[in-house]
Amino acid sequence: MTDHHQHSMSEGSDAGEEQATAAAPPALTGTEGATQSPGGPTHRETERPSVLQQILSGSALMSVLAFVLALVIGGLLIAFADQDTREAAGYFFSRPTDTLGAAWSAVWDAYVAMFRGSVFDWKAATFAGMIKPLTESLVFSVPLILAGLGIAVGFRAGLFNIGAQGQIIVGAIVAAWLGFAFDLPVGIHLLVAMLGGAIGGAVYAGIPGLLKARFGANEVIVTIMLNYIAVYLISYVLKQPTFNPGRTGQRSPAVSADATYPLLVPDWLVPGNTFRLHWGFVVAILATVFVWWLLERSTIGFELRAAGANPAAARTAGMSVGRVTVITMLIAGALAGLAATGQVLGTERSLTAGVAASYGFDAITVALLGRSRPLGTFFAGLLFGALKAGGFLMQSQTATPIDIVLVVQSLIVLLIAAPPLVRAVFRLPAPGPRVRRPSRSTTTKEVTA
Template identity: 50%
Template sequence: MSDRVPGAGPEPVGLPPEQLPAASGPLTGQGAKETPEAPRSNQLIREILRGSVVTTVLAIVASMIVGGILIAVTDETVQKTAGYFFARPQDMLVAVWQAVAGGYSALFEGAIVNPGATSFVAFIRPLTNTLGFAAPLIAAGLGVALAFRSGLFNIGARGQMLIACATAALVTFNLDLPMWIHMPLTLVAGIVGGAIWGGIAGLLKARTGAHEVILTIMLNFVALYLVRWMIRTPGLLQKPGTNQPISAPTPATAQFPSLFGEQFPLLNWGFPIVILATVITWWLVEHSSLGFRLRAVGENPHAARTAGISVQRMYVYAMLFAGGLAGLAGMNQILGSVTTGFGDAIDAGIGFDAITVALLGRSRAWGTFWAGLLFGALKAGSFTMQVAQGIPVDIVLVVESMIVLFIAAPPLVRTIFFLPKDDSDLSAKGKAKAARKRAAANDKAVAS
């Protein structure tokens, strides 16, 4: 006797189970509908938002916002209108806008172009000033970045710059040579001097295992007091006919020629040389066998040693290159910016700013190049901000420091701008849970 319900229609006979009509309601088990995967475009956007480029750009934006707040807080008009904010709030809001917009417009006019200029030279001069300020920052930043990629924290760029300047002055300033020999010879002497000073730290690290941070910091002090003694001692570096702690001026035949004429005094041939140094550093680190060994040591020195790479030798090579690039930064100072003689402050803080530039550039050659341009623009524009708007230069230094802070804390940037979290933002339990989810998703994809 049939169990079919009367009126249910004919029984489907002879059809395999997979060809039977699908159930109209929700099912459980194998018949359940799977949740559709997110579109590929959504996944791509999510990966882009997680990327380091977006994080870096937003770190700069966040730093500029913090700088704008400081500009508004320190503005006298804003402080005055804040006293009667609840009576006339629009006055304070207008004052805040004028202070922040005026400050950043002055920064733009001093770093990029001057829209109010009456000649093309005055219009474009701010950009040439930015390039001039950026050249030594890029060179020193490349040295720090290369050391970072090799697993070394080079804080000795200041000492390497000082020794480079002293070496160039001792070796070539007293020579009487034509410019096509004198300038390259001085440049090479400075680079070699910086490389030797950096190589000392690398050799001590390799032979004794001493930490490079301690070594480079101490060598900074050694270089500072050594150069200070030299510029105070007649017959060494002290300018003849004076008892002031200053060296003899850079010979005219050893100075970098101006790139586009005397109307752009800060832009000289030092900048194209820095571009060449960036290309060489990029090729060396990313595409040469030596660069592969340096990066391998930076990733895992124990694995590199197991693979037959001489870790100690790589340490020496890395610090030699880093010191040479810092020496190039010193040469940009005494052959281009400061030609009337130098003192023990010739590094102008560039040695420590280079650490910030390298961090912002993610220790990549071209990233460091663009980061150096950004910091050169901030430096060039800060003077215009102070003169035109009365904004302290220290505000720009705060912005630079905040950039480093946000770069060092990507989860903070992602939280501020509501970006998707990366695995690095998760705890150990969260990472394990995310790994299980990915494994389950992969198993489901294989099964389907």
């Protein structure tokens, strides 16, 4: 009887321990092969998140602090590049305030000029001239936002799409050709050119997507190589009679007026209007909303995020990771192709060898700064558009090298990729796992037992 009673108590204890283990929070039990002692977690064999997941998992505060720190370091470079500061540094130990004052003036004047050239120029003679810098920032932001959204979609799926530059070029070639080679009705012509640019970028991005899905090719290497191919492709295209009847190899025929983005501020509304802001900015807003819906509300968006978070688990759940990879690259390429239309159908209105500028590479920084979230990418694109627009006035007014803007962008990438460095500079605590504390009743029961 006693043995039977002890055996029943043992079975009940085992069952209770199994129920307690099953009910424990993931932070205590682990979800990926964690081993645990009754006293708490002692060893984990969990799979470490990838570098991309670690970068994208940072908070918005890290992005803001990374930008602020990049501006501070950029200010130091501006001070070192200033002639007056270097001269005052020659007698720093006798009059240190001269050096500090000259450095402060150089940094202040440079950043004030950047603000005037990107947001609001209070020294302009007319109100239109005052707000023109803001419109220029929006113009520069259009291709950055669209291409950045494409990069962000790839990041959310766990893909390093480094080929936005080539996808922009191919999209620009197709959009320009449809814009000047055909005569279509008003409205339809613009839609056809936009659709052609998106399809061109999607097809070019689909190549690395298909190679990765079918043969396991590394998308980073393939997209980088395709960037080089696109650069030589546009040089070849611009030498053909169709794209360059004069054989100068510099610019294609102008896109038809029916295939260009209308101006958001028409000439009749503002006398002497010189605004270049066009409806491509509205397209960028609509694309941001679409990408948000795609990632957060659609079935393919769920599969995309699942494949990016854990491809093995996605396969176990019955998802085709290869199919998701191809679809992701097609969407990313289509957005990059739309970014090309902002140039070809909006500002340049023709095809040139430098139509893509550095937008494809800057879009990577935009997506990283925006944490691959649609809204974050949108505001990051606005910020980088402002940096581009303000850099010109900064250079002309203060003789500060415009390369400082590129340095700031590079520093942002570096700091976003190293959150511990940002936390160390601002003395922020490192994020740790949240462990649920035992309730008061549970503690009382344990003490009583």
